[in-house]
Amino acid sequence: MKDLKVNGPLNSRSSWIGPWTLLKKELLRFWRVSFQTVAAPVITALLYLLIFSHVLDKHVQVYDGVAYTEFLIPGLIMMSVLQNAFANSSSSLIQSKVMGNIVFVLLTPLTHLQFFMAFLIAAIIRGLVVGLCIYLVAMWFVDLTVANPWMIVAFGLLGSALLGTFGIIAGIWADRFDQMAAFQNFIIMPLSFLSGVFYSIHSLPPFWQQVSHLNPFFYMIDGFRYGFFGKGDVSPLLSLLIVGASFVVLALITLKMLKSGYKLRS
Amino acid sequence: MNHPAIHINGVHKSFGALHALNGIDLTIEQGEFFALLGPNGAGKSTLINILAGLIAPTTGSISVMGFDVQKQYQQARQLLGVVPQELVFDPFFNVREMLRFQAGYFGLGRENDTWVDEVLEGLGLADKAHTNMRKLSGGMKRRALIAQALAHKPPVIVLDEPTAGVDVELRQMLWEFIKKLNCDGHTIILTTHYLEEAETLCSRVGMMKQGKIVALDTTANLLNKFSGKHLRLTLGDVSLPNDVERLVRHVENGIYTFALTDMIQIEFVLASLRASGIKVIDMQLNEADLEDVFLSLVGNENADYQLASQAL
Numbered sequence: 001m002k003d004l005k006v007n008g009p010l011n012s013r014s015s016w017i018g019p020w021t022l023l024k025k026e027l028l029r030f031w032r033v034s035f036q037t038v039a040a041p042v043i044t045a046l047l048y049l050l051i052f053s054h055v056l057d058k059h060v061q062v063y064d065g066v067a068y069t070e071f072l073i074p075g076l077i078m079m080s081v082l083q084n085a086f087a088n089s090s091s092s093l094i095q096s097k098v099m100g101n102i103v104f105v106l107l108t109p110l111t112h113l114q115f116f117m118a119f120l121i122a123a124i125i126r127g128l129v130v131g132l133c134i135y136l137v138a139m140w141f142v143d144l145t146v147a148n149p150w151m152i153v154a155f156g157l158l159g160s161a162l163l164g165t166f167g168i169i170a171g172i173w174a175d176r177f178d179q180m181a182a183f184q185n186f187i188i189m190p191l192s193f194l195s196g197v198f199y200s201i202h203s204l205p206p207f208w209q210q211v212s213h214l215n216p217f218f219y220m221i222d223g224f225r226y227g228f229f230g231k232g233d234v235s236p237l238l239s240l241l242i243v244g245a246s247f248v249v250l251a252l253i254t255l256k257m258l259k260s261g262y263k264l265r266s
Numbered sequence: 267m268n269h270p271a272i273h274i275n276g277v278h279k280s281f282g283a284l285h286a287l288n289g290i291d292l293t294i295e296q297g298e299f300f301a302l303l304g305p306n307g308a309g310k311s312t313l314i315n316i317l318a319g320l321i322a323p324t325t326g327s328i329s330v331m332g333f334d335v336q337k338q339y340q341q342a343r344q345l346l347g348v349v350p351q352e353l354v355f356d357p358f359f360n361v362r363e364m365l366r367f368q369a370g371y372f373g374l375g376r377e378n379d380t381w382v383d384e385v386l387e388g389l390g391l392a393d394k395a396h397t398n399m400r401k402l403s404g405g406m407k408r409r410a411l412i413a414q415a416l417a418h419k420p421p422v423i424v425l426d427e428p429t430a431g432v433d434v435e436l437r438q439m440l441w442e443f444i445k446k447l448n449c450d451g452h453t454i455i456l457t458t459h460y461l462e463e464a465e466t467l468c469s470r471v472g473m474m475k476q477g478k479i480v481a482l483d484t485t486a487n488l489l490n491k492f493s494g495k496h497l498r499l500t501l502g503d504v505s506l507p508n509d510v511e512r513l514v515r516h517v518e519n520g521i522y523t524f525a526l527t528d529m530i531q532i533e534f535v536l537a538s539l540r541a542s543g544i545k546v547i548d549m550q551l552n553e554a555d556l557e558d559v560f561l562s563l564v565g566n567e568n569a570d571y572q573l574a575s576q577a578l
């Protein structure tokens with residue numbers, strides 16, 4: 001038997017190549033089908049913008065000095081960021097599980113933290129790319145002011161991270177596409193539509209205002225909108241705290257699921 | 267210290283009330299070409315999945331070249347390449363991209379491309395390197411699956427039914443390449459339904475039944491222990507005399523296979539048939555093979571193995 005030259009153990013450089021490769025694969029995965037993963041949500045958001053602004057722009061004013069179309073755009077951007085961050089991690093995982101190719105990742109020395117970070121960052125990037133595209137196209141219609149760019153960045157990053165993490169949980173938990181559709185249809189869609197994208201919660205009856213405060217999507221959209229207009233329904237710092245805390249809780253749950261191999265390593 | 271390639275120590279695995287593995291102890295030395303055989307449900311895939319870190323054992327431990335697959339999983343997986351049984355692929359990428367990704371997960375960059383090219387060449391995939399995975403035929407997908415397991419040049423390679431449903435050409439190409447890897451020092455662990463493959467390729471064989479290893483020895487020793495001959499007689503639809511019937515191992519379409527331990531028994535069988543007025547239409551005498559050993563140890567109810575062996 002010959003003396004086999006074995007690749008050495010992971011060093012500081014090679015230990016980064018693994019998670020970077022997984023991130024690159026996840027980015028390429030959605031970019032290869034960008035017509036579906038980027039162009040389609042941008043078109044959907046623009047249709048919302050055209051229809052709602054055409055019908056309501058002359059009749060509704062939520063904030064003083066802010067036209068309804070201007071009010072609507074940040075909400076639509078953030079809703080799309082959140083939905084696409086969720087879609088990226090959840091659809092990648094459920095497809096890999098159903099097709100069985102998740103095994104290619106599970107057989108590798110990648111740690112549960114590296115696995116989490118790669119899926120998380122890919123979800124954040126897709127969410128932000130979609131959001132940026134909607135922003136750039138919306139600029140044709142309205143000249144949006146930016147009151148606090150750091151709030152926009154903070155809520156964009158934290159919101160997409162939160163939903164990307166939730167997508168990982170959904171992708172791990174779901175065994176079938178219909179279970180994943182249930183997440184989309186019964187959790188993500190209602191929470192995003194009832195979060196104040198199209199209205200201020202101050203226009204709701206007191207009971208529904210209280211209910212809206214239990215919806216984490218409300219804080220993400222309100223905080224993101226604060227970055228544009230410098231005003232919101234609640235304090236942006238409170239929103240930041242709630243969104244940040246929600247992300248930490250979901251991230252810890254996800255890491256625990258990944259470490260235990262829940263539904264991935266039976 | 268030269269650790270064994272694989273060391274399995276008292277592994278049990280239960281799925282609820284089902285005991286898939288009942289105390290497996292096995293050591294495979296570096297450089298071996300080892301066959302793990304057993305009927306469906308014997309526990310081979312469960313054992314491989316524990317080795318690969320895809321499931322955890324209920325009790326017991328497995329190490330790869332001295333690294334525990336649970337506690338030191340990063341080092342253990344770095345040394346291990348597993349070809350899964352199911353024909354799975356990622357439809358978004360082409361063959362070369364998949365191999366680069368797979369090597370990348372193990373911390374290898376472009377410096378590994380020479381090895382990737384060697385694997386593509388060795389498995390006859392070079393001209394398909396830029397073809398999307400979903401456009402490959404079944405046989406080509408199987409080759410790509412094997413290539414992915416080899417992408418990081420693992421010293422220990424586990425092939426779980428690598429030739430299931432593939433044509434003769436691929437089988438021969440695959441075994442030539444795997445034999446070369448074994449000659450280069452890679453340890454090969456093979457599960458297969460094709461017992462002739464195991465007999466030809468593997469220096470040592472472990473046979474599993476109901477979650478236990480029921481035989482473990484060199485291929486030569488196993489064949490010697492169960493030495494004997496097979497007498498295949500084409501007799502048609504007949505009723506055999508009792509003293510001859512006890513020697514029958516297998517019957518199919520009027521062809522009777524008798525397991526003989528001594529050449530003298532040939533004359534005994536023929537004389538008994540002649541006395542009963544049974545005419546021999548055709549006759550064939552074969553050496554005992556691994557299938558006989560397998561059937562002796564595991565029972566002859568495993569039609570899969572017989573059919574697979576005959577299909578070769």
